[in-house]
Amino acid sequence: MGPEETGSIARGRVTLADIARLTGLNLSTVSRALSRPGRVNAETRQRVQDAASQLGYATNLAARSLSRGRAETLMVMLSGLAGQAISQVLTEVLRGVSAEATAQGYGVFMQSLPDDEVRLADVAHLVRNGMVDGALLLIPVEDHPAPGDLLSVSGLPVVATLHDQTRLGFPSVIAQEAEGFRMLVDHLLIRGHRRFGFLGGPEGVDHDVIRFDAVRAHLAARGLAGSCVRLEGGPFDMAAGRRAAQRFTGLAGRPTAVLACSDTLALGFMRGVMEAGLRVPQDVAVTGYDGLDYGEFSTPSLTTLRQPSAEIGRMGTRLLIERCMGRGSADPQHIALPTELVLREST
The missing domain is CATH 3.40.50.2300 (Response regulator)
Incomplete structure (x- = not known):
């Protein structure tokens, strides 16, 4: 870079033209890489960002916003x-x-x-x-x-x-929550379950309402109306699931499958029922919702619905x-x- 090309840098003001000269790219490509990085390829974007960093270029966001409205x-x-x-x-x-x-x-x-x-x-x-x-x-x-x-x-x-x-x-x-819970119900029916529990979240929360309604309606459509009892969970956390398990173990005619409103509730519930001497899934099958990573590493690992977060x-x-x-x-x-x-x- 010759003396005539470093004038703006020497004056302490790095411009797009300086970056263009350093990278060998045209001015419009440099501008696009900095203002609309998604519109250039990764190699060009990195090349421009490296040059901008080397020269100490700082985008004037306020000016750019003003010019574009x-x-x-x-x-x-x-x-x-x-x-x-x-x-x-x-x-x-x-x-x-x-x-x-x-x-x-x-x-x-x-x-x-x-x-x-x-x-x-x-x-x-x-x-x-x-x-x-x-x-x-x-x-x-x-x-x-x-x-x-x-x-x-x-x-x-x-x-x-x-x-x-x-x-x-x-x-x-x-996410298609209702459709997902219908898939869970069908899976459990195929596994032979006919008595169900739904482990709810905070009462009235839209996710809880959608998921519980979907389970009950789908069971009714399969000729099993009234086969699902609601188990009060509370907050979407493991401690609430564990407390629900303590109440579950005292039920007469316990459900053989429990669909939890979230993975955290399901994991806490599994811990609680196993502490009480029940086996998962032999005594009670458990499902969750969310697809949290650690569901894969619980013992037993958790069947769930992964939502596209x-x-x-x-x-x-x-x-x-x-x-x-x-x-x-x-x-x-x-x-x-x-x-x-x-x-x-x-x-």
Whole structure:
């Protein structure tokens, strides 16, 4: 690089032209690699990023956003995490969100939503001042009506994931939960089971309602109406499953198969019944839902439904960006992705 080519660097201001000269690429390719990295191949993207790092180039995000009329930032809204274990489902969804946003040149800002007026004021500030282009919901709006109302009247593009919010006007990307639980019921019927238990989550939570209703309706369609009893679980954690197992062992005419609303409940339940001297699956078969990695390594390993968590995050982000750019249907879309039946030792 000659003296005439280093003028901007010598003045302390690295430009796209400097990166283009160093890499031997044309200016438009360099610009695209930095602003829309998903639109160039991996080798070119890495070559440009290495050169930018070597020269100390820093993208002026504020200027770029102003010139395009977009913040190129998405807000992900999730429940407050204080005092809670972060679930693998949540981390997988966020992994998908991050991957898709990065591929399309967007940043991601996470906003947790405890019942806190100060935090809601932060959300209002972000929305009203154009600091985010759209919002991705990882929460049911019914649990957080204030931010839900704010988003509804803001005109900000909004897409929901994990929870179906189409009735509120928000496009939604979810898993085919009911279809998955019907697959579990059929699997257990083939294994000869006729008395069932459903280990529920927090009462009234939409996932719990959908899954329990699907089990009862499918058993009724198979001529086994009334063959499923509800076992109260509680929070989606192992301790709640273990407590449910203690109650289960005292039942007369116990179910021979238990469908848990989540993997964590199922794993805690298995631990509890085995501590009481029952065998899984010989005395009671157990299934879960989510497809958490550690279900493969429990003893016995857990039969479950694997939901496409990362793909839900990716597709929700893709749909949101389309809406931020004024593309896609004006009507709220409902996208339900299939679950995968994973057969293991617990059934």
